Amino acid sequence: MDTGGDCSGGGGLEEEAARREREWEEVVEAVAYDSCTWPPPVVAVCGPGNSGKSAFCRLLLNTLIARYRKVGYLDIDVGQPEFTPPGFVSLHVLEEQAKDLTILYLRNPKRCFFFGDVCAKRNPKLLLTYIFDLYDYFLKEFYCFREVDNPEKSAIPLVINTSGWVKGTGFYVLTEMLKYVSPTHVIRVSTTVEHKNLPGGTFWMNQYDADPPINLVEIGAAHNSPRHLLVKKEAKITRDLRLMAYFRQCLPRDFNISCFDDLIRGFVSIHPFQLRLSKIHVIDLHRQVLSKLYIFQKTAFI
Incomplete structure (x- = not known):
């Protein structure tokens, strides 16, 4: 019985998984330890559904906590939030690394709003109002530069987890959020199905606006990798x-x-x-x- 083809295929998947894992780790290390990231980075992670955004955010959070001790996490994905029940927009401040990146946790937010739906379609303006309010609260309470030598009051980085709905109303909410927040880094997660991906470049800016000083990073989606990070999520379940x-x-x-x-x-x-x-x-x-x-x-x- 010839099993050479199967072994070769399995080896190819493992190599792809290892390559993708290295790619993700290199990106989070660059975001966390780049000498140009003061003030602390504000990172928006964007991409279509089931591409691994949440898995990448968990890896990024752990790496940022190792450097900054505290990290803000703004979750605007009302359909599949990371730390709250569905229907919430929330801001968290994390101080402990997740020991197991494949386990989903419930956490008490610093501040949150109940949007009351798993989709932005019915009232995108209300959702944006909540997002802007949480971001303003973060700037006021956790992005301070008056006492840079005091770790308890110094500025902390922020990771923004976005919805996987990147077309229609979902795209509108994403672009308006990016314009308002003006993050230092935008991580664009892309799949092999091009029509499902976000446009390249600073797609949220108007045609004649000057490009903002921002780090744009594109990474591959987490299909089959990294295996120890990825949690396959069926939305309803x-x-x-x-x-x-x-x-x-x-x-x-x-x-x-x-x-x-x-x-x-x-x-x-x-x-x-x-x-x-x-x-x-x-x-x-x-x-x-x-x-x-x-x-x-x-x-x-x-």
């Missing part, structure tokens, strides 16, 4: 797991949950919080209420 993990925190540790039905049964079994009516005080703000209407208003409010 990942969202379900995120939601279950989030609400699981409200239930006893020994309560077994394997599906949404188990989660629902768990919440039904919880005794609701009870409060006597006599303990409730209603305070009316901004307007006066006639005394004869107060009882009616109080009853309707409750």
Whole structure:
């Protein structure tokens, strides 16, 4: 039985995986330790869905933490966020490296907004408002240069994880975000299917605008590599797991949950919080209420 072809094919995949792993590691090292990266880098990672953006972000975060001790992480992918349930836009400040880059974690954000959808199509302007607010908050609280010798108050780098929807409304949100943030680095993750990729160059700039001082880096998508970093994500399954993990925190540790039905049964079994009516005080703000209407208003409010 001739197995030479199979062995050769397997060896080719392993070589490609090793090459891609080296490519990713070289890029994150350049971003983190380039002597020109002061102030600390603001890095936007862009590319189509299932290309490995989240995996690359995890590797980049670990490398930046090793140098700066703290790293900001702005997650604007409401469909498949890294550290929160779906539907959230969030800002995190990370201080510990992930020990296992293939495990997805829930983390408490420094600040977040509930967008309420897994897609920007219904209200892209609201999503952009949330993104801009979180970025402004990061600049105010974590990108300070007044005390560069104080590690607790010095500026920290920022990694921005973007959505894999790079056409139509998704492309509009991405370009508006890049214009507003003006990152120091844009990592463009590309697949072998060219029509799925983002345009080359500073695609978010207007035709007659001067090119900003920015580092544009293109890397290959993570198909089959790097294997120890890549988490294959089926969108719906990942969202379900995120939601279950989030609400699981409200239930006893020994309560077994394997599906949404188990989660629902768990919440039904919880005794609701009870409060006597006599303990409730209603305070009316901004307007006066006639005394004869107060009882009616109080009853309707409750």
